[in-house]
Amino acid sequence: MVAAPDPRDWPAVLAAADGTTVDLHMWGGSTEINTFVDEVYGPALAELGVRLNRVPVADTADAVNTVLGELEAGRTDPGSGAIDLIWLNGENFATMRQADALLATGWAEHLPNAALVDWDDPAVAFDAGRPVAFTTSPWGSAQFQFVADTARTPAQELPRSYAELSVWIRERPGRFTYPAPPAFHGTRFLTQWFHELDGDSDAWVEEFDEDRYTEVAGELFALLEELAPALWRGGVTYPNEIADLDRLFANGEVDLTFTQLPAGIGANIDAGVLPATARPFVFDTGTIGDHHYLAIPLNAADAAAAMVFADLVLDPALQAAKLDPVNGWGDGIAISPDRLDAGQRAAIDAVTAGLGDEAVPPAELEAVRTSNPLAELTIRLEADWDRRIRQGRGG
Amino acid sequence: MSAPLLVQQARRWSRDDTVRTWAGLAPALAVVGVLFGGAVWSALSRSLGVGAIGTAGPSLAAYRRLFADPEFWPSVALTAHVAVTSTLLSVVLGVGAALLLRRVRVGRQSLTTLFQFNLPIPHVIGAVAILLLLGQSGFVSRLTTSVGWTAAPADFPALLYDPYAVGVIVQYVWKEVPFVGIVALAILRAAGDDLEVAAATLGASAWQRFRFVTLPVLLPGVLSTAIIVFAFAFGTFEVPLLLGASYPAVLPVLVHQRYTDVDLASRPEAMALAVVVTAIVVVVVLVGVALARRAVRRAGA
């Protein structure tokens, strides 16, 4: 029906977007993030004549599924879809890419603010082992961290690797669990354990080695089966979501939870979701860091408005605001500080300097950061976890 | 008018009557036929691989995969357990509540009003409320900790996310007891109490009055209510999703999982599961109705 807008002619995109609504489908489980999106991006978009319709989904896969369902039903024309923009990464990106469901005109390269993004950084240019190829545009960055309550667990007792965690679990029966994969944090937790047993996380970014997988996964799941009785509820059931784990942690049912926020858990503490004495930490053996992106479905109705949003979120001032937990989020930046002017860089440095011990220092995070592996690996881990651990069927 | 004319007239009236009957029924039957019938038809044809792009003729492959899935039978068993247990408890407690409430003298009206309070409450809310009430660190657990019965959340019984779906059943019973109770109260009120009084005068014991007078009056209405309760406990999706264990999932949750699986090849399986679930409910209801009719006759109602 309508040709996709070309961001190289940005004034034309702005003109096309004026008066339209961008339907942004995003995980809606965090009131703070929702509020940030509505109150920071909403008014900024309104100035450009674009209305923001944030649609909360319980699981990003639901939004992906909506698009795939539309395409299956023959609604493939640009302009015929219900969704303009999806917040995603990892497997959901891989799924959309595989199904050719993304707007693949290379639009993300030509957004005005794309100049601030370091597209040469593999951490930006690859998602779930696949080249992003400008089919999605980065929004922010994250890194997996563990969270413990200092009032309950002294820092020196905390595990610093999965090897130590196995001992720790056995010593404290019933005090640990993790969200059931494919819940995001559960899959991350599992993948990192796989990496530690395997010893080389970089190996899985490009290629899936079946023999090696069978060997390492065999070891991992044997260990998980062995540890299950020492987990919360004897490993008979697992929390559905990170939110359930947070609740167990905050109420003292378990001793660890997880977070993805590079700027720390200050916002969660302020919200009363986590206790005031909770603090994040990382394993010395590495935790996965990655970017998260905005994707425009092939059949988006308001692709121009979607591009305007994707460009807006890269604005240096808004990236700094998103990083600051005071504003409710604490998400990592997606732009490269090297490409900013002094004033813009100072704004970001000021936020980082003021984070305090509710965040892991950026240098420490960077020291242990590993790459998000191929979607093939995480999908296999999820399937095997479902069979061997959730359903309790042996290897 | 001559006699033949009268007969003709009567025939026309009865034909008009039939037309009027079906004309009245038509809109509702159309909605049910088009929307519900269409849904079942669509699920059936898709479960057989008809209608999806690029598939060869009808095939039972999706059903074969479904029945070979090791989670299928445990899921059927759990769903049946949840539905049957919830229904039995709701009916027994609901009727008990009605019998209790009608005997109340002081403040009966306010109590009956409050008794109905959670009837309009959607299931999602009930599930969240039960979560906050009965979780191992929930409200009741906090009370038991404060009086020293439990020291930590782990000491409190694991009522949620458990293999027997206790939390799910509690939610259904909490929601359905007032439903059954109000229906029973309405029936009892409509029936009046003459018979019971008469029976009492004749020296019938409380049990005899219940068994031979009250129960036969209650049975038909309560049994239809039980069928509705069963269907809901069998088919509701959000409650087990929030309160159920990781494994096995109940059938409606399984349907949704298959349908939203990113692997589109799972969709025919989701459709097959939807057809199976529909068939189970229809069979159970028809058998249930037949049994209920017989029970009603036996009870002498």
Added chain:
Amino acid sequence: MSAHGTGTPTPGSTVGSPPAASSLPQTGRRSASPPTPIGRPGPAAAGVEGPGRGSPGHGRPGGPGHGRPGTTVAAAALVALLLLPFLPLVLTSLSRGYFHPQILPETWSLRAWRLVLAPGAGTWVALRDSLMVAAGVTLVSLVVAVPAGRVLGTRAFRGRRVVEVVVLLPVLVPGIAVAIGLHVTFLRLGLAGTLPGVVLVHLVPATPYVVLLSAGVFANADLGLEDQARTLGANRRQVAWSVTRPLVAPGLAVAALFGFLVSWGQYATTLVVGGGRVVTLPILLFASAAGGDTAVTAATALVHALPAVGLLVVTARILGRDVPTLGGAR
């Protein structure tokens, strides 16, 4: 039993306070009009009936109306137990950092309510969409269901049993099964992800309830009055407005409320057919429950509950009678 309460029947009270308007149809054609699958007056019929028949047991020992003080205590305990789950909901919504083993929150806070009720919050859109969908469902289901209800409530005809079962089935089949069956077709028709699409899928469970309830209403209304009016020379419109309407209006209001509430509580059907694009209150609440902010979830749950409870109370007031038929609203 209805006359045994010691309290004075008041408008809006529950079982046992018949309004004058509907005490007429008591003698109706109950036995000829079984709208339930078992073929006898079921909850629908019984619920909208007028008062119980005579109550000669009043004051006599042994009658079911005879209450001991212990009965009130037991009934109060039962009611308290049923209301108990709302307590942590309310407490949680008014708290911040309300963790085990706090019984009352250490920190009281309106934070969650401020977030949920903020002018730009998604709650308002969800509330609007929920109301629009439920109003649409109520309206359409009344239009299609009341004629069928009248037929089922007043006429004996061949095929009646089959019709009853056919009408009842949609309410019994799991919503998720219906929803995925309709979804692909709705996608093709452009109805998926739209309010009309969601209204249509809600009609599947709502219509049967409204049919069955209105069948009960007509079965118990003394429609013989229509004939009398006609004999006295009233035309069709006069009969409909002055005779039929007052007879059936209160009962149909209950049926309408029922249709509304069925739609109000739908989750699975909205999730699938709405495709995440139609965010009603149940969808919003579930998304919130999947997040970690329990206080916000609790406040959202209460926002979702209040209109339903409010409507129940208001309807009871307007009708000036009991609304026991609400049983089963979900």
